[in-house]
Every structure is written in structure tokens, then in C-alpha cells.
Amino acid sequence: MNSVTIAPLQDYINGEFVEPTVEMGKMVHNANTGAVIAPMLATSAENVSHALNSAASAHTSGIWSKKSLAERAAWLDQVADALLAQVDQIAAVESTNTGIVISTSGMVNHICHLAFRAAAGVLRSGALNKRMEGPHGDVEILDKPLGVAVCIVPWNAPAALAAHKIANALAAGCPTILKPSEYAPYSCQFLAQAIDAVGIPAGVFQLVNGGAEVGARLVGDQRVRAVSFTGGLGGGRAVAAVCAHDFKSLQLELGGNNAMVVLPDADLDATAAGVVEGMTTLNGQWCRALGRLIVSEQIADALLNAILDQLATVKMGSALDPESKLGPLVHAGHRATIQKSVDELVAQGGIAHATTPRPTHDELENGYWFAPTIVTGISAEKTREEIFGPVAALHTYRTIEEAIELANQTPYGLGGYVYGGDTEQALEVARQIDTGGVKVNGVSLMELNVDAPRPAWGLSGFGVEGTLETMRVFLGQSVVGVAGA
Numbered sequence: 076m077n078s079v080t081i082a083p084l085q086d087y088i089n090g091e092f093v094e095p096t097v098e099m100g101k102m103v104h105n106a107n108t109g110a111v112i113a114p115m116l117a118t119s120a121e122n123v124s125h126a127l128n129s130a131a132s133a134h135t136s137g138i139w140s141k142k143s144l145a146e147r148a149a150w151l152d153q154v155a156d157a158l159l160a161q162v163d164q165i166a167a168v169e170s171t172n173t174g175i176v177i178s179t180s181g182m183v184n185h186i187c188h189l190a191f192r193a194a195a196g197v198l199r200s201g202a203l204n205k206r207m208e209g210p211h212g213d214v215e216i217l218d219k220p221l222g223v224a225v226c227i228v229p230w231n232a233p234a235a236l237a238a239h240k241i242a243n244a245l246a247a248g249c250p251t252i253l254k255p256s257e258y259a260p261y262s263c264q265f266l267a268q269a270i271d272a273v274g275i276p277a278g279v280f281q282l283v284n285g286g287a288e289v290g291a292r293l294v295g296d297q298r299v300r301a302v303s304f305t306g307g308l309g310g311g312r313a314v315a316a317v318c319a320h321d322f323k324s325l326q327l328e329l330g331g332n333n334a335m336v337v338l339p340d341a342d343l344d345a346t347a348a349g350v351v352e353g354m355t356t357l358n359g360q361w362c363r364a365l366g367r368l369i370v371s372e373q374i375a376d377a378l379l380n381a382i383l384d385q386l387a388t389v390k391m392g393s394a395l396d397p398e399s400k401l402g403p404l405v406h407a408g409h410r411a412t413i414q415k416s417v418d419e420l421v422a423q424g425g426i427a428h429a430t431t432p433r434p435t436h437d438e439l440e441n442g443y444w445f446a447p448t449i450v451t452g453i454s455a456e457k458t459r460e461e462i463f464g465p466v467a468a469l470h471t472y473r474t475i476e477e478a479i480e481l482a483n484q485t486p487y488g489l490g491g492y493v494y495g496g497d498t499e500q501a502l503e504v505a506r507q508i509d510t511g512g513v514k515v516n517g518v519s520l521m522e523l524n525v526d527a528p529r530p531a532w533g534l535s536g537f538g539v540e541g542t543l544e545t546m547r548v549f550l551g552q553s554v555v556g557v558a559g560a
């Protein structure tokens with residue numbers, strides 16, 4: 076099985092499902108087979124305005140913002156229940172559309188219900204609306220919804236990323252408009268259906284479709300007071316510039332060019348396994364994917380051989396096949412971009428190494444396959460940018476200082492990894508990498524602690540992600556109390 080049936084795309088505006096009517100002149104494809112799913116569609120300008128008007132009215136009326144935290148938490152729990160029942164369907168749709176292997180999308184899409192549950196938990200935890208002592212009684216620190224919220228997500232894990240944003244925006248009390256990526260809009264339909272099914276009032280949650288133009292129209296509306304955006308640097312910069320105009324609250328989760336420092340005493344097979352995981356998770360289209368492999372020159376040749384041996388055994392195949400460890404890239408244009416990046420490194424003297432066999436099944440012939448590639452022999456000056464695919468450059472170092480300098484040499488700062496036999500020494504190196512988080516002796520999609528913040532340094536973003544941290548993007552504080560004479 077290389078696909079599942081995908082229902083036609085719908086917008087969800089003012090409590091009703093309606094068809095998006097603007098054809099964008101491209102097709103959305105099944106990444107595994109290259110087959111057309113449907114024309115790429117966008118919400119009409121008129122309906123984007125309708126959604127904004129409806130959200131603004133919902134905010135003014137207080138229909139959502141004036142509900143108690145307990146009431147909102149109860150709604151969010153109901154949405155979580157509805158999404159829990161849909162995890163397998165969401166995962167299958169994403170695996171068909173994006174090529175993310177079902178073992179990963181099945182796991183990642185549990186975030187959909189967990190995000191709603193976690194946001195409900197924050198509302199009940201007492202973390203909001205604190206009190207302090209004042210001269211004439213309590214001083215209230217109110218956490219109030221800022222107003223209409225816009226959430227924009229990319230194509231690599233759309234439903235989970237969207238669920239995290241919208242759960243927190245809705246928990247905060249903001250009428251929320253979601254726009255998924257035009258390349259992978261289908262899995263977010265399940266979020267709208269779950270919210271509709273529990274009867275959240277019209278205008279409180281809405282879903283529109285389309286690309287940068289629709290996103291820009293939403294972000295540019297003055298009534299929108301908070302924006303959470305995950306995507307690339309170009310889109311992030313454009314969104315930030317618009318938000319700066321009227322000082323909207325903004326959260327940006329952007330790209331990464333994440334380093335792995337391998338110390339001389341690292342276990343070669345375990346490190347090679349970590350490299351493979353770092354290059355193949357979400358088919359290398361992961362913001363925390365491995366981009367730069369920084370290896371002690373004493374072990375570089377042996378490690379490269381171990382990595383290439385392991386990559387040769389990775390099963391690249393249909394994302395719907397539970398046995399597949401690696402699926403295709405998301406779309407033909409993205410594959411061309413990744414190939415161009417590798418070609419440019421090779422043209423500058425790099426050597427590309429790739430050993431993973433592509434699938435041979437006839438039906439998969441036109442899928443967007445790309446074998447994970449290690450590039451050696453390239454100057455570190457040439458590998459500063461994010462590639463956002465299963466490609467890593469290998470650089471060697473002689474001293475620890477040099478390794479740390481190489482790890483800190485990119486303008487990004489999202490993730491990082493250190494492998495070493497002496498855990499304390501590896502942790503000491505990890506502490507010196509200027510990035511949102513560094514994992515020692517392991518590479519995993521899982522957070523070290525789900526409650527830990529997920530910060531972004533440099534060009535990797537703006538603001539901190541996390542359940543309470545993301546909810547705060549949508550909240551404004553107001554301090555109220557009796558001043559006395």
C-alpha cells in the first residue's frame with residue numbers, strides 16, 4: 076500500500092466547512108509515487124477577510140475570552156479525546172502526502188491530542204493569573220488573551236506543529252486562524268473536524284488554505300495581535316517585518332544547521348547510529364536534523380566507513396510501509412533544491428558519499444527519493460547554511476576548542492549533539508555550544524524532558540517554544556489592584 080484515500084480539501088470559516096476555490100497553478104502530490112492528489116488550492120481573498128472578521132467579532136464579543144480557564148480546559152480536553160481517536164488516520168494521510176514514514180508519523184501525531192491535553196493542564200495548574208501582596212490587598216497579575224491569533228505551519232510535521240500552536244492559542248483565549256502549508260494541507264483538516272465536533276463557538280477556530288500570499292494577508296491584518304510561525308528563514312523574516320509594523324506578539328521557529336561533535340573516545344557504531352538517525356528522522360527534513368558532523372581527525376575515516384555501512388542497510392521505501400525507515404522527500408521542487416545544494420558543494424571540491432539503495436518497486440518509480448549524503452573535503456566556510464534534507468558535511472578537528480568553534484560557526488542555533496566515551500567531558504563540550512539544546516550520546520525526536528523549554532538562538536527563531544512558553548505568546552499581562560491614598 077503506497078497511499079490512502081484523502082478527502083477533498085476544505086476551509087473551516089465561521090463554523091462552516093467550505094471549499095477553497097482559488098487554484099494556485101500547481102498540484103499536491105503523493106510523495107511516494109509522484110501521483111497527483113489534487114490541485115493546490117487557496118482560500119479566496121473574500122473568505123480570508125470573512126475569517127478575519129469572524130475572528131475579530133468572536134474576540135470583541137468575549138464568547139471565548141470570557142470563558143473561565145476551567146471551561147476552556149474542558150473544551151480542550153474534548154478536542155484531545157476526538158484527536159486521540161484520529162491518530163492513525165492523520166498519520167496515514169501525512170505519510171501519503173509528505174513521505175514521512177508511518178512509524179514516525181504515527182508517533183509524532185500523538186502530539187496532536189497531547190498538545191491539547193497539555194494546554195488544558197496549564198490552564199488548571201495555577202500558572203496563570205497569579206497574585207502578589209500589595210499595600211491595600213492583593214495585586215492581581217492577569218493573563219489576558221491578546222486578540223486574534225494566527226498560526227502558520229510548514230509541511231514536515233504539519234498536524235503536530237499546528238496542534239501545539241492552536242491548542243495554546245485557544246487555551247489563552249484567542250480566536251485562532253490556522254494556515255497549513257500549501258504542499259501538505261490535508262492532515263490539518265482533522266484538527267478542524269475535531270474542533271468542530273466538540274462545538275467550539277463559530278469564529279473561535281478557523282482554518283484557511285494557501286501559500287505565502289494568504290499567510291501574508293492574515294499576518295498583515297491589524298486586528299491580528301499574535302502570530303506563531305514555523306517555517307524557513309525567508310518566510311520568518313517577512314512575517315517578522317510585518318509584525319514589527321504594529322508590534323504584534325511573535326513566535327518564530329525557523330531552520331537549523333545542527334552540529335554533532337564527535338570526541339576521539341566516542342563509540343563508533345553508536346555514533347554512526349546517531350548520525351543515521353540525525354540524517355533520516357523526518358527524512359532529513361527536520362529542523363533539528365544533522366547538518367554538520369564535526370569529528371576528531373583521529374577517528375574520521377573509521378567513523379565515515381561505519382556511517383556508510385549503516386546507511387547501506389537503511390530501508391528506503393514507501394512511507395506507508397511499517398518496515399520503511401526512510402521515505403521520499405516531500406515534493407519534486409524540494410528534491411531539486413537538495414540536489415542543487417549537494418551539486419554546489421561537489422563543484423567546490425566536496426566529495427558526496429551515499430550508500431542507501433532506492434526502492435525498486437515499479438509503483439514507487441516516480442517518488443521523490445534521495446539517498447542520505449555525507450559530503451567530505453569541503454571547507455567549513457561553505458557549509459554554514461541549512462540544507463533541510465538528509466545531507467551532512469563532515470569536518471575534522473584537532474583540538475576541542477576547534478571543534479566548539481566549528482559547532483558555533485553557523486548563524487543558526489536550534490539543536491546540537493555531542494558523542495563521547497566520557498559523558499562528563501561530552502557534557503562539558505555540550506555546554507559550550509550556543510544553541511537551543513544539545514543532546515549527549517543520543518539523537519531523538521523526543522525531548523529530554525517534555526516540560527523543558529525549546530529555545531532558538533540566532534537565525535533559528537525568535538522566542539521560546541514550550542507549553543507555557545507558547546501559551547504566553549498569546550497572552551498579555553495586566554496588573555490590577557487598589558493603590559489607596
Ligand code: NAD
Nearest residue numbers: 229230255256286287290291306307310313328329330362
Ligand atoms: P516556508 O517558510 O516556505 O513555509 C512555511 C509556512 O509559511 C507555509 O505555510 C507557507 O505558506 C507560509 N509562508 C511562507 N512565506 C510566508 C509569508 N511571507 N507570510 C506568511 N506566510 C508565509 O517553510 P517550509 O518550506 O514549509 O518548511 C521548511 C522550513 O521550516 C525549514 O527551514 C525548517 O527548518 C523549518 N522548520 C522549523 C521548525 C522549528 O521548530 N524550528 C520545525 C519544522 C520546520
